[in-house]
Amino acid sequence: MERIPTIDISPLRDAGHPDRAATVGRILDACTGIGFLSVTGTGVAQETIEAMRTVVRQIFDVPEPDKWDQAITRQNYRGYIPMGFFTPNDGSGTPDRYEGYKLHQEVPEDAPIRAACPLYGPNRWPREVPAARKTILGYWAELDAVALLLLGALEDGLGLEAGVLRSAFEDPLTNMTLLHYPPQAPDEDGYGIHPHKDTDALTIIAPDPVGGLEVRTRGGDWITPDCPPGGFVVNIGDMLELWSGGRLKSTPHRVVNRSGQERYSFPYFAVPRHDVVVKPLLEPIPGFDRPAVHCGHWSAEIWRTNWSDETAGDDTPELGTLHN
Ligand SMILES: O=C(O)CCC(=O)C(=O)O
């Protein structure tokens, strides 16, 4: 049975560390194999993660009408996502069993980049939880640093020019979804989140100790990542798969919350700057043939097609939907 390795990435934080090459090798093996890894030694304190889970719980504890007042709109993909609001693009018709709160890279109202790409802007911060903004932005900044460490390791492991991936993440379209999954009864059909691939470059999640995240192996089994307290689960998304010419794997995963407890998570989705065109930086592996994608266009299409009456067009890139 394939497994998801746990890798101590502290050698990446220390220039010239004797274990750097071995650590890069382990990360590359995980990302070219199952496409998932657990990481420890990130420098992010466990208390920081716990403080995040506390504010996420508080945000979903806000009374329903007040949450709806701050709901996401077609014009602004930020704010509250009510339970069952988006039906997956897989034709199954069964809505996922989560409520969410969408946040994007925080950009001031008057930032010049907003003229270049309308996807940038300030977040809609939950009114009832004033502490959320500081806690989330602090956590976000720490995960930006973790993402850059991992991207640096992947540049190294793939033999790419130093900085070629990392430089794409200046003024990124990185985003985060806060998620609450109520417990599902053992005989209840459907998913917390249906099986999908992530469309970003890489995702970093602090798994809820109640469990529920499952990853599909090449053999078709579903396995659960082990992740020590204070660690993170990291996975490759479609953008890094494309950049690497198919070497790094974007792997299907899903959430089913049969723990009997409320489950809270807050995945961080690393997405490059709007004008970055993602295309293979290495000769694609045999059988890997996907067109180049402009990140601003790709992100706009992901936002747009989440509304069930908005369908994908000929120029819509892959959207993480599984067809088998
Ligand atoms: O909540 C989780 O653990 C995973 C969520 C997820 O896969 C996603 O939002 O893309």
Ligand SMILES: [Fe+2]
């Ligand atoms: Fe995902």
